[in-house]
Amino acid sequence: MSLIRHAVAAEDAARTPGAVVLTDVVKRYGRGPGAVTALDGVSLNVAPGSFTCLVGASGCGKSTLLSLVAGLDDLTAGSIDNVERPVAMMFQESALFPWLTVSGNVELALRVKGVGRAERRLRAEALLDTVRLNGFAHKRPHELSGGMRQRVALARALAQDASVLLMDEPFGALDAMTRDLLHDELERIWRERELTVLFVTHNVREAVRLGDRVVLLSSRPGRVLNVYDVALDRPRRIDSAPVAGLAAEITDALREEVSRHAG
Numbered sequence: 639m640s641l642i643r644h645a646v647a648a649e650d651a652a653r654t655p656g657a658v659v660l661t662d663v664v665k666r667y668g669r670g671p672g673a674v675t676a677l678d679g680v681s682l683n684v685a686p687g688s689f690t691c692l693v694g695a696s697g698c699g700k701s702t703l704l705s706l707v708a709g710l711d712d713l714t715a716g717s718i719d720n721v722e723r724p725v726a727m728m729f730q731e732s733a734l735f736p737w738l739t740v741s742g743n744v745e746l747a748l749r750v751k752g753v754g755r756a757e758r759r760l761r762a763e764a765l766l767d768t769v770r771l772n773g774f775a776h777k778r779p780h781e782l783s784g785g786m787r788q789r790v791a792l793a794r795a796l797a798q799d800a801s802v803l804l805m806d807e808p809f810g811a812l813d814a815m816t817r818d819l820l821h822d823e824l825e826r827i828w829r830e831r832e833l834t835v836l837f838v839t840h841n842v843r844e845a846v847r848l849g850d851r852v853v854l855l856s857s858r859p860g861r862v863l864n865v866y867d868v869a870l871d872r873p874r875r876i877d878s879a880p881v882a883g884l885a886a887e888i889t890d891a892l893r894e895e896v897s898r899h900a901g
């Protein structure tokens with residue numbers, strides 16, 4: 639297995655400069671006998687404008703990896719380079735402020751950037767248009783469906799004008815149909831804005847539906863086990879045979895890893 643891993647890392651390192659370049663990243667939480675090694679030597683070159691999905695067993699360090707790229711936590715060893723700041727993040731929970739309107743939530747991100755009031759309003763309107771929420775600017779989050787709340791969260795993330803978008807299971811709590819619609823929207827926005835997306839998911843089919851590449855991490859400590867290039871035409875359907883076929887291959891590898899770890 640380590641041979642594959644090293645081959646993947648070497649091939650990755652040989653690619654042209656990335657928007658995000660991780661080199662031998664190690665992350666350990668705590669010290670002494672109770673320390674937890676979450677990531678152990680992760681190397682990955684994420685090309686500008688690419689869509690990379692991360693999959694792996696629960697607890698393998700996917701969220702840790704995103705928070706390190708976001709600069710929210712310190713590395714124990716290794717390096718992360720070329721990340722243009724700020725990066726935008728999106729989570730499974732929309733984390734909107736309930737007392738603010740939809741527009742107010744998006745405008746807040748612009749306010750933090752020092753954008754003036756009149757321009758904030760205009761830009762928030764345009765962003766809500768981008769995520770197809772025009773007409774909902776004055777609603778409060780509790781008046782929206784889960785999918786609509788995630789659209790607002792996406793608009794708020796886009797308001798930061800970041801070129802790197804980090805997404806931690808953003809559609810994990812949505813029903814299948816809403817999730818499929820949001821896949822289409824995200825794919826469109828990713829292309830229009832030439833974003834670099836790092837997307838964590840438990841859903842391997844979702845990873846194949848969206849990603850240019852799917853990175854499979856080992857069980858804890860997380861290491862890159864394999865990188866799958868997804869050479870399927872877009873737009874893809876999550877229930878199409880080619881998506882299901884590659885997803886089955888990755889799922890088999892993931893199952894093998896989980897049972898190897900359990901054994």
Ligand SMILES: Nc1ncnc2c1ncn2[C@@H]1O[C@H](COP(=O)(O)OP(=O)(O)OP(=O)(O)O)[C@@H](O)[C@H]1O
Pocket residue numbers: 667668674675676694695696697698699700701702703858
């Ligand atoms: N702040 C922390 N302090 C101590 N241990 C932590 C901390 N954050 C994460 N861990 C541990 O690091 C490991 C990786 O956690 P992480 O949340 O990154 O995994 P994950 O792959 O995102 O998990 P899941 O798929 O279940 O969301 C886990 O064992 C977790 O318990």
